[in-house]
Amino acid sequence: MTTDYRKITRDGLWDNNVVFTQMLALCPLMAITTTATNGLGMGLAVIAVLVASNLIISSCRNIITQEVRIPVFVLLIATLVTLADMIINAWLHELYKVLGLFIPLIVVNCSVLGRAEAFASQQPVPASILDGFMMGLGYTLVLVLLGGCREILGSATLFANASLLLGQSFAFLEITLIPNYKGFLLMLLPPGGFLVLGFLLAGKRVLDKYLQDKKARVSISVNTDAQSSRASA
Amino acid sequence: MPTQLFQPGYRQQLGYHTLLLGGFALLTSTALGVANRLTHADIAKRLAEDLQVTLQQVIPNSFYDNNLATDTVTIKSADKETIAYRARREGQVRAVSYQVTGNGYGGTSIVLIIGVDHNGTLLGVRAVSHAETPGLGDKIETSKSNWIMSFNGRSLSNPQPDGWAVKKDGGVFDQFTGATITPRAVVRAVKGGLEFFATHRAELLDERAIVLAPATPASPTLASPVESTQRPNHS
Numbered sequence: 242m243t244t245d246y247r248k249i250t251r252d253g254l255w256d257n258n259v260v261f262t263q264m265l266a267l268c269p270l271m272a273i274t275t276t277a278t279n280g281l282g283m284g285l286a287v288i289a290v291l292v293a294s295n296l297i298i299s300s301c302r303n304i305i306t307q308e309v310r311i312p313v314f315v316l317l318i319a320t321l322v323t324l325a326d327m328i329i330n331a332w333l334h335e336l337y338k339v340l341g342l343f344i345p346l347i348v349v350n351c352s353v354l355g356r357a358e359a360f361a362s363q364q365p366v367p368a369s370i371l372d373g374f375m376m377g378l379g380y381t382l383v384l385v386l387l388g389g390c391r392e393i394l395g396s397a398t399l400f401a402n403a404s405l406l407l408g409q410s411f412a413f414l415e416i417t418l419i420p421n422y423k424g425f426l427l428m429l430l431p432p433g434g435f436l437v438l439g440f441l442l443a444g445k446r447v448l449d450k451y452l453q454d455k456k457a458r459v460s461i462s463v464n465t466d467a468q469s470s471r472a473s474a
Numbered sequence: 475m476p477t478q479l480f481q482p483g484y485r486q487q488l489g490y491h492t493l494l495l496g497g498f499a500l501l502t503s504t505a506l507g508v509a510n511r512l513t514h515a516d517i518a519k520r521l522a523e524d525l526q527v528t529l530q531q532v533i534p535n536s537f538y539d540n541n542l543a544t545d546t547v548t549i550k551s552a553d554k555e556t557i558a559y560r561a562r563r564e565g566q567v568r569a570v571s572y573q574v575t576g577n578g579y580g581g582t583s584i585v586l587i588i589g590v591d592h593n594g595t596l597l598g599v600r601a602v603s604h605a606e607t608p609g610l611g612d613k614i615e616t617s618k619s620n621w622i623m624s625f626n627g628r629s630l631s632n633p634q635p636d637g638w639a640v641k642k643d644g645g646v647f648d649q650f651t652g653a654t655i656t657p658r659a660v661v662r663a664v665k666g667g668l669e670f671f672a673t674h675r676a677e678l679l680d681e682r683a684i685v686l687a688p689a690t691p692a693s694p695t696l697a698s699p700v701e702s703t704q705r706p707n708h709s
Contacts (some may be wrong), residue, residue: 305494
């Protein structure tokens with residue numbers, strides 16, 4: 242049995258997306274996506290922790306028994322997050338000032354435990370690493386998308402303070418769409434997060450349905466073509 | 475790809491589970507302990523640098539030639555301890571800096587750091603941390619608005635005590651559009667900070683020759699700047 246890496250990638254990014262399909266990790270999502278930059282920062286931290294936790298849990302999967310797996314996973318994830326917090330604080334302090342807020346939030350991000358339980362505890366190491374990365378990337382995409390929408394509507398900027406997170410060379414990302422914008426406070430508060438997420442979810446459903454219908458129509462027309470050619474022959 | 479095809483019998487026993495969980499707890503706590511030892515000193519250094527940067531914002535560097543972050547005095551008042559950082563020049567305390575806390579919107583804390591010179595005049599106020607509404611109350615941050623600069627040069631006699639309020643309440647300080655609670659809390663906290671200075675002036679300024687005050691309870695009066703505290707100096 243071979244591992245279907247393409248399926249893992251598709252699942253992580255779209256079909257089984259952490260937010261859009263699994264509906265996990267919504268609490269940190271609502272809390273920090275007031276700007277696209279915040280979303281990106283949180284996303285990067287989640288990718289790192291997901292990959293590390295999937296890697297460790299997958300490599301220990303044969304010695305961890307069913308009965309004590311949950312406390313072991315929780316221990317490992319909490320340790321990883323704390324280690325990340327300490328290391329970034331000590332040696333990447335500038336980044337910590339921007340990301341510091343998000344790192345403890347990863348502990349309450351149930352997608353990490355979710356992937357450990359649903360994937361890494363049953364799959365070989367390379368597949369688990371890919372799954373962690375793709376799930377993290379899928380989460381990051383949603384974070385940036387939601388953060389971007391809320392930021393544009395709420396304060397008419399995009400990627401504000403990106404240079405603090407990524408370094409001065411990324412200052413070009415910072416865009417002010419409307420100077421002297423008065424601000425649309427609702428979008429920056431949690432209700433705005435729920436509203437935008439609702440629209441994004443609806444959008445994904447519509448798009449999925451459209452793609453499905455198109456696929457169905459194509460296969461029907463192929464069938465009828467085949468039939469008509471057989472009839473004429 | 476199912477993994478647990480083969481499960482040896484010992485794995486089903488209680489002892490194995492206990493050892494497994496205990497083993498992981500030992501491993502993870504060792505990892506944390508080692509990481510803490512490795513990063514502890516660096517983290518402390520970074521925090522000290524951050525403190526230094528904050529202090530430099532509220533005390534101009536012409537006021538001191540010492541290390542602000544290490545020259546401290548702890549003052550115990552009724553309910554809490556305040557750590558004050560002293561700015562000395564040629565051994566004399568020229569200014570002090572300490573944190574004050576205000577009650578922001580919804581009862582959350584607004585932590586401010588203020589710098590006061592030896593006459594009780596404000597050199598600077600900065601918000602250290604707060605949970606005010608984004609877009610409304612967060613104008614107390616220097617990155618959003620320079621409102622907080624309006625405290626520079628103020629003291630308990632400038633304006634007079636009844637002027638220490640936002641304009642809406644008859645005072646001299648601007649409120650922001652749509653947000654009164656936050657500026658009101660900040661004004662009150664800064665005033666409280668200046669009263670704290672007036673009360674603990676001798677300790678804060680490290681004045682060895684303490685002027686004996688009348689045996690009345692310490693009150694934050696403005697008239698006599700050197701007064702009240704007869705406590706032993708903690709420095």
